[in-house]
Amino acid sequence: MSLSAAGYGNVVGSNERLGIGFIGCGGRAQAHIDLIQRFARNGQPVTPLAVCDVWDGLEDEYDVEFGGKVTRRRYAQGLRPSAAKCGLDSADRTRATKDYRRVLALKDIDVVCIATPDHWHGKMAIDAMQAGKDVFVESPLTRTAEESAVVVDTWKQTGRVLTVGVQSMADPVWIAAWDYLRSGKIGHIAYAQTGAFRNDLRGQWRYYRLASEMTPRSVDWDQFLGHRFELAGRPIGPNPKEQPFDRAAFAQWRCLAPFSGGPITDMLSHNITHLLAALGVRKPRRVTAGGGLFLELDGRTVPDTASIIADFEEGCQLFATASTITGYPMEEVIRGRLGAIKFVKGGFQVFRDDPNRGAMFSPRLEKPVEPSEFVAALPPKNDTEALWENFLECVRSRRQSTFCPPDLGAASVNVTSQAEPFFSVNASRSKPDQILGWSAGDTGSIVREPAYQKLGGPWVNGKDPA
DSSP states (O other): OOOOHHHHTTOOOTTSOEEEEEEOOSHHHHHHHHHHHHHHHTTOSEEEEEEEOSBOOEEEEEEEEETTEEEEEEEEESHHHHHHHTTOOTTOTTTEESOHHHHHTOTTOOEEEEOSOGGGHHHHHHHHHHTTOEEEEESSSOSSHHHHHHHHHHHHHHOOOEEEEOGGGGSTHHHHHHHHHHTTTTOSEEEEEEEEEOBOTTOTTTTSOOOTTOOTTTBOHHHHHOTTOEETTEESSOOTTTSOOBHHHHHTGGGSTTTOOTHIIIIIHHHHHHHHHHHTOOOEEEEEEEEEOSSOOSSOOSOSEEEEEEEETTTEEEEEEEESBOOOOOOOEEEETTEEEEEETTEEEEEEOOGGGOOOOOSSOSSOOOOSEEEEOOOOSOHHHHHHHHHHHHHHHTOOOOSSOHHHHHHHHHHHHHHGGGOBOOGGGOOOOOOTTOOSTTTTOOOOOOGGGGGOSBOBTTBOOO
């Protein structure tokens, strides 16, 4: 991919140390920090030089009781613990700050890692690229398709390197599938299917801990909400009247629509991204969807079950479905006129089909269909590590075609954001009704909240609801 003039003027030498700034210091960011520190210990020229988070943070140990077991866990998240982990002085407001713009102003920061709530991804990525930084941003690329379009435009204009943290894109199987499909070996591609499923009695994402130390004094709530910042002509988040301070809204933001699409953006966007890479399509002509809040009636405003159908101009369809109330998986398959491929561990299987037979497979197979071919593509041992290695190599070579560039990330957002208006999350109309003649009480129709959920709830007039 060609570089802009600005890109040519900023080629990083192969031995020059890259300064890394971390924006958002929650659980996912800790994995990134640990990885960069391991790279540095192994002699790679990278070093963490700044951290940013809206919460002062907490470092302690606590017990988790779940599934009849008690597990002792260590907790270290937020600004101060992350600064300490990186060897930074938490009193230095230029290196350990609640305002991400201070990180972008540092001349020795070459790369920023954005691991904030979803609604901040686009604004921070754009500001970072315009400040001359390269960007590793967690998935999804943005909250809306309009925001993604601005990110892609900025990426093209600045010549910066940006990769989206879709872990599965580190697996070479998707490019191997693309090579296989474009050779015409299974004919015209008609249909692809994928799914993402989880099942947790506590309610999905409620396992993110609430702590009494999360207060309006320790959290910059205005900065978290983002209502004072605009992107694509609108505020990126709600104002404090629309969303008062709430520990649950802060720590479990994936349950609330202003900050996340729930299972669609946190789970299914990964699957959609890698299937779009395999299919070689980017622009859906039409998207429809269905789903709602059917069981996890715990105050969330995102669906617990949702399905998307996207039709593409190229003449194929993508079906993607997700649920947080069942764990049974769905086969990941791409179907063509002359056969189908099914993704399995270590590669994909090929199943030949013959349209000359005018027949179909029985929906109740007497025995599994045997594949006619297996194409191997071994995944990396650590997909996040592989993403970072690819990204840093691209930063040094000034190659914008990372494992997951923003135009691919934007295509996934385009599908999911068009689907969201179809989901109903009105709990008053979504009682978990059972099948006709049900006689088993509330078996399998409950959510058991963790004890720390009592710390949740909106603060009114500065009063702690707990």
